[in-house]
Amino acid sequence: MPFYYRLGSFPHKRHVTFYKPSGELFREQVMGTKGFSGIQSILYHHNPPTQVREAKRYAQLDLQFVPSEVLKHRHFLTFDLPAGGDPISGRKYLLGNQDVLIGVCVPTERMDYFYRNADGYELLFVHEGEGELQTIYGTIPYRKGDYLVIPVGTTYRIEATSGTSRFLVLESQNDIVTPKRYRNEHGQLLEHAPFCERDIRPPERLVTHDEAGDFEVRVKQQNTLYSYRFDFHPFDVVGWDGYLFPYALSIYDFEPITGRIHQPPPVHQTFDGQQFVVCSFVPRLYDYHPQAIPAPYYHSNIESDEVLYYVEGNFMSRKGIREGSITLHPMGIPHGPHPGKIEESIGKKETKELAVMVDTFRPLQVTRQAMAVEDPDYMYSWLPSEK
Numbered sequence: 001m002p003f004y005y006r007l008g009s010f011p012h013k014r015h016v017t018f019y020k021p022s023g024e025l026f027r028e029q030v031m032g033t034k035g036f037s038g039i040q041s042i043l044y045h046h047n048p049p050t051q052v053r054e055a056k057r058y059a060q061l062d063l064q065f066v067p068s069e070v071l072k073h074r075h076f077l078t079f080d081l082p083a084g085g086d087p088i089s090g091r092k093y094l095l096g097n098q099d100v101l102i103g104v105c106v107p108t109e110r111m112d113y114f115y116r117n118a119d120g121y122e123l124l125f126v127h128e129g130e131g132e133l134q135t136i137y138g139t140i141p142y143r144k145g146d147y148l149v150i151p152v153g154t155t156y157r158i159e160a161t162s163g164t165s166r167f168l169v170l171e172s173q174n175d176i177v178t179p180k181r182y183r184n185e186h187g188q189l190l191e192h193a194p195f196c197e198r199d200i201r202p203p204e205r206l207v208t209h210d211e212a213g214d215f216e217v218r219v220k221q222q223n224t225l226y227s228y229r230f231d232f233h234p235f236d237v238v239g240w241d242g243y244l245f246p247y248a249l250s251i252y253d254f255e256p257i258t259g260r261i262h263q264p265p266p267v268h269q270t271f272d273g274q275q276f277v278v279c280s281f282v283p284r285l286y287d288y289h290p291q292a293i294p295a296p297y298y299h300s301n302i303e304s305d306e307v308l309y310y311v312e313g314n315f316m317s318r319k320g321i322r323e324g325s326i327t328l329h330p331m332g333i334p335h336g337p338h339p340g341k342i343e344e345s346i347g348k349k350e351t352k353e354l355a356v357m358v359d360t361f362r363p364l365q366v367t368r369q370a371m372a373v374e375d376p377d378y379m380y381s382w383l384p385s386e387k
Contacts, residue, residue, distance in 0.1 A: 002177070002187045003197060007206040007241025009136050010044050018044055031153060031244055033175065041242025043136065046210045047232045047330055054283050057228040058218055063093055063101075067367040075378035077372050078104045078309075079324040086111045087158035093170050094370035095307060097362045101171040101274040101328060102307060105326075106164060113216040113329040114234050116155045121176040122169070123278065124148040125251070125356055127311060127324070129165030133158055136205025136244045137239055139169050144249045145354075149176055149269070151244050156219055166324075168356060169308050173364055174274035192257075194270075202245055203204065205208050209233035222232070250293035251311075251354065265357065279357040283313070285350050297346035298336030304359045305330045313353040320381055327378070328368075331363065 011018040018026045027048045071358060081092050083106035093103035126146045133148050134138040135156040144146055152175065158165075170176075189196045210233075218227045237377035249270075257267040267277035286294040290385035306329040315321050319338040329335040337345075 002243045003200075004243060005202050006239070006241035007203060008044075008208070008237065009119070010042070010239040010241055011258070012050075013024040014042060017360040020046070025132055026238060031242070033152065038175075039243040039303060040355040041133060041137070041235045041240050041244040043240040046208075046236040046238065047230075048361055049234075051230065051232075052228050053231055054229040055228075056227050058225040059114070059131065061220075063223070064368040065096070066368050066371055068366065071330055072379040073332060074328040074370075075321075075326075075375040075381075077322060077324070077373045078326055079322065081106075081369070081374040083108050083164070085109060087165070087167070088115050092369050093169075093367050095328065095364045096364060099173055099359060099362060100273060100358070100360060101169075101360060102326075102364075103169045103171075104326075105167045105169055107158075107160070108164075110159070111157045113218055114155050114157050114159070116153060116217060116384040118153060118219050118221040119169065120152050120172040120174050121273075122148075122150040122171050123176050124150070124170075125168040125309070126147065127168060128163070129160055129168040130162040131165055131250070132156060132206075132237070133246060135203060135246050139202050139203060139207040140201060140246060140248050142248060142382070143250075145250065146248045148246065148248050149271075150246045151175070151190065153245055156246070170273075170278070170358065171274075173275045176271050176273050176278075178276075179269050179272045194257055195249065195253055199249055201248040201250075203247075206237065207235065209235045210237050222290050236267075245278065248327070251280050251282060254280045256282050256283050258285050259287060260289040261287050262294065262296060263287075265359070274363045275362055276358060279359070281308075281353055281355040281357060283350065283352045283354065286345075286348055293342060294345055294348055294351070295337045295342045300333050300334040301329060301331045301359070303331055304361050306335075306363045307360070307364070309356045311356065312353040313355075314351070315353050315355065319377070320378070323331040328364065330365070338381060340361045 028043040029043045029049055041178050049182045084090050086109040087107045090107040091103050091105045095102040126142050182189050214232045219226045269277050271278040304343045308327045310321050310325045
């Protein structure tokens with residue numbers, strides 16, 4: 001989110017001397033994007049971040065995309081996937097293309113290392129649980145309903161503090177930002193935007209670790225994990241300022257845009273990625289035209305794949321959907337409400353549904369993990385016999 005923020009201590013000017021009480025220099029690091037022409041922050045470390053004791057290849061990520069025999073609508077029951085691993089190793093990727101990977105994660109283990117995605121931004125949606133996103137920029141507490149936006153190159157660790165954490169995971173090959181139409185030329189969110197800067201939760205405290213030991217940072221780059229070992233804690237930053245930092249935004253703070261007749265999906269947009277968008281479907285009043293049909297009309301995603309992750313509530317246009325379901329409606333074939341759902345919606349005043357939608361503008365592929373929890377009958381759930 002491009003607005004200025006700062007934590008901790010730093011000098012009054014960039015690129016000048018900044019001394020420790022011992023007389024040694026703090027080490028300045030520019031975290032910049034787009035080759036110094038994008039947003040950036042400047043961090044001040046106790047130790048040079050380049051001082052690596054050991055570097056090695058750790059693992060190759062094998063996504064195992066499966067060619068589709070037929071173009072069809074698909075339904076995946078993610079709650080049927082086994083829990084396990086930590087917030088990184090436990091990720092189960094279900095869909096992906098050259099722009100974004102989509103998966104879920106229900107970790108059962110703590111992270112005993114730190115992690116950094118060198119390819120692009122990450123967006124984690126917290127379906128269940130509470131905890132902390134601990135980062136080089138500081139700590140952000142998370143809770144159910146939060147989107148956690150983690151910029152490229154951010155060193156972080158996720159620590160659950162209460163119960164089981166369940167995440168929807170998006171890994172982008174580029175940045176994830178707020179939609180341009182919500183912002184003025186200065187980057188400030190406008191009055192018609194469904195959320196504002198008050199809803200954005202940047203790191204709330206900076207915990208500086210000045211300690212020696214054996215610390216591992218795993219870095220992902222082009223589907224390969226690399227392991228780097230340091231003799232000092234990676235969260236050794238005493239202060240930073242700038243425009244690049246992680247933040248949280250709760251789906252419960254998204255204010256829905258409604259109208260007299262059915263509003264199209266762009267009114268639900270929350271984030272903008274490279275060749276994809278993320279939307280939030282939240283409880284809202286229905287359309288108030290006297291003849292309005294609240295249920296969506298049948299539509300063809302001619303140039304986008306539509307993915308819906310169902311969080312909770314009653315989904316007004318669907319039957320047979322569960323909490324944690326993911327549906328994929330690919331470009332090229334029409335989809336819409338299940339039989340009876342249009343008629344059922346007429347006269348209704350509100351919906352209590354909660355869901356996250358991802359529209360991609362290039363086709364998605366399905367992984368072997370997703371095939372293991374697929375509902376094979378979903379394509380035919382629009383037949384009259386399914387009433």
